[in-house]
Amino acid sequence: MRKKVALSLALLLVSSSLLAACGGGGNKTADKPKDTKTLNWYMGEEPKTLDYGMDGDTTMIDITKNTQEGLFRFDKDGNPQPALAAGMPEVSADKKTYKFKLRDAKWSDGKPVTAKDFEFAWKRAADPKTASQYSFIMAYLENGEEVTQGKKPVDSLGVKALDDKTLEVKLKAPIPFFLDLVSFATYFPVREDLVKKFGKQYALGPDKMAFTGPFKIAEKKKNLIVLKKNENYWDKDKVKLETVNLHAITETGTALKLYETGQLDWSGPVTGAYLSKYLNHKDKFIPPYASSWVLMFNFKAKRPEVAKFLGNKKIRQAFNLSVDREQLVAKVFRIGKPAGAWVPPQIKVNGKSFRDLYKVEPPKVNKAEAQRLLKEGLKEIGMSAPPELELLINNIQPNPETAQFYKEQLRTNLGVNVKIKSVTFKQRLELTEKGDFELAMFGWGPDYNDPMTYMEFFLSDSPNNRGKWSNAEYDKLVKKSATNPNFEERAQDLIKAEKIFVEDVGAMPSHYNDRLYLVKPYVKGVKWHFIGGDFDLKEAYIESK
Known part of the structure; x- marks a missing residue:
């Protein structure tokens, strides 16, 4: 980096x-506004x-x-508080139906904010035709998963403007973090008239959108x-x-x-x-901060030999034992903590730290075991030697130094050669969205305070799962947890799911970033x-x- x-x-x-x-230097006045x-x-x-x-x-x-606002907004302690909502919602006894009353609020161009703006925004994000990278976050609504997968019409999504000031939301099942969700950007209102007016030009500049x-x-x-x-x-x-x-x-x-x-x-x-x-x-x-980072493997890499190589569990386990995370944090980042799992320590489930419920120590480098696993993995896939791999990074600091660290660790401890492809942040997003990479460093920050915000990232059908790791049991446990009203059982299922991810090395956890x-x-x-x-x-x- x-x-x-x-x-x-x-x-x-x-x-x-x-x-x-600034006159070429000196900072005598730098601390004065x-x-x-x-x-x-x-x-x-x-x-x-x-x-x-x-x-x-x-x-x-x-x-x-x-520049925008939703029904709720986080306060200084990270708790959701009413924003465009006039107060707390009316919630049904089964905790599956919410009714929000909107306050008198305007868009930046003076038009009133209405419940229809929320209905349109949520249905637009869920519509497969929109191809939103965040469509998955609508899966908690009634028919949300079916709508995002194109199995049900968009109008069946569990959101409806009852009038200009009343928004009714129906959930698939009770969830403990719904007010966190409506504080997140994808749940913010969008003006249908502006989207229709500007079409593909919508939001390309400030003159082609409005603000709440x-x-x-x-x-x-x-x-x-x-x-x-x-x-x-x-x-x-x-x-x-x-x-x-x-x-x-x-x-x-x-x-x-x-x-x-x-x-x-x-x-x-x-x-x-x-x-x-x-x-x-x-x-x-x-x-x-609650940012978690992994080295992601592309299971669908364009080069068949690379896809076969990274698709072998023993080879991925060898990678996991070949990178000194303590040194990565100490020498490259100089801040943060080594990671052995995906969900960071700040994230809670049922009021408790998820990491306290499922403790995973960062793996230590074990060169002999890593090379044994590599050898066995190569034999299983009928290859005599590892292919050279390409690590895609963006050129923002400290990514180049991190990439150099990975390159040297994998060469020294595993005998795998890596070349680095450095591009702009925008180009990296585009390439990973298309699956045009072999290895890439991925970080993720939470959209709400629950392990699900991390666990759904690696679902087989998640648009964020750029490496295309897939595990049927993992999917089953995570999707069950999205609708399970038994919150204690839900927490245990999420632990089981992350254990599957860690043991299969669906991606290689590196560090929790500060x-x-x-x-x-x-x-x-x-x-x-x-x-x-x-x-x-x-x-x-x-x-x-």
């Missing part, structure tokens, strides 16, 4: 102009799309969290997204900032330089070698969450000195 990445010419021009504006109404924020690479019903990459979710949140996107151009306060937001009096400039910067060193010289008020995550310098920085901030950010001391009121987007700027403000 720490290998030097060449910046694009456009990014160099943007960065150079920002650096020049230049403007108490404007915040300059680092967002990594630009989002693939602004259509929150279609996709869910991290940058897009963060932007959506601050505290901010609206005023401008989108190369390496910069500008947010402005949404004057039609129902709770606008709590919004103190007038402008948020979101800077797309792929090189950590550039972002840190801009932070040190006062051109950014927030920067991070700080990664790799830079962490040595900033671990004890006065502005460091390590928020709650993140270190730098935040100027005058930035106040930011809410940090590990669910459904990292930061909430609704009540953020800049303290004047």
Whole structure:
């Protein structure tokens, strides 16, 4: 992750102009705000799309969290609170039917937010014709799974606008995290008239969409997204900032330089070698985080010999014993924890840490056992030697250094040669969506606080399961857990399912990520969450000195 990445010419021009504006160095005034109404924020690479019903990459979710709003919104402690809903829903005795009353709220263009906007959004996301990467999250609704699979008509989905202010939702079965779900981007309202008006151009720019949140996107151009306060937001009096400039910067060193010289008020995550310098920085901030990372195998790789090689369980077990996770965290990330399983420690089930209920220690390197398993696996598939494999990464720090670490570990401990293919964040998303990779590093953050948000990722029919690992018993247990009203039995089934995934090495768990950010001391009121987007700027403000 720490290998030097060449910046694009456009990014160099943007960065150079920002650096020049600060007078070429010195940070005597860097801790003093230049403007108490404007915040300059680092967002990594630009989002693939602004259509929150279609996709869910991290940058897009963060932007959506601050420009759109759902029935509920997370408070500072990560608990869902009424937002576009006027209050708590009316819930049936069997806990399968919810009725939400909407408050008086407007879109950024002045049109009222209606229950029909929610009905349209949810049915659009579930419709197979839409091909939403997040269609699976609608499976909890009545007929949700059947609709997303094209087995039932979209209109049979369990959501209906009873009138402009009343939304009725019917669930397949009671679930303990439904209010978390309606706080997530895919459950936010979408305007049918705008989708029809702009067609495939919908949400390609701020002039082709509308906003319900505290901010609206005023401008989108190369390496910069500008947010402005949404004057039609129902709770606008709590919004103190007038402008948020979101800077797309792929090189950590550039972002840190801009932070040190006062051109950014927030920067991070700080990664790799830079962490040595900033671990004890006065502005460091390590928020709650629940990100889990794996090395994913493509079971349907385009080269038949690779698909056959990675499809062998013993060979995957050999991989699992060939990577020193302690060294990966200590030398590359310098923050976080080695992982032996998929669900991170922060995630709870029935009020208890899932990891406490099913403890899995990270595997230790065992070179002799790994090579024995590799040899046996090669014999089982009739191959005399491993093929050279390609590891696909995006070029954002610290991915290049991580890839180098994997490459060296697999060469040294297993005798498997790996070449690295480095592309942009957007290109990586496109290639993995098409299944055009052999090995890839995948991270996942929770959409709600329940193990299901991780477990459904590896269902055979999940669009996020880019490696196409498939296990019938795993699928059975996870899908049963989606509708099981016996929450204790459900927790045990989820444990059984993850045990199947771990023992089969459906993907190779590497680490649970923590993140270190730098935040100027005058930035106040930011809410940090590990669910459904990292930061909430609704009540953020800049303290004047």
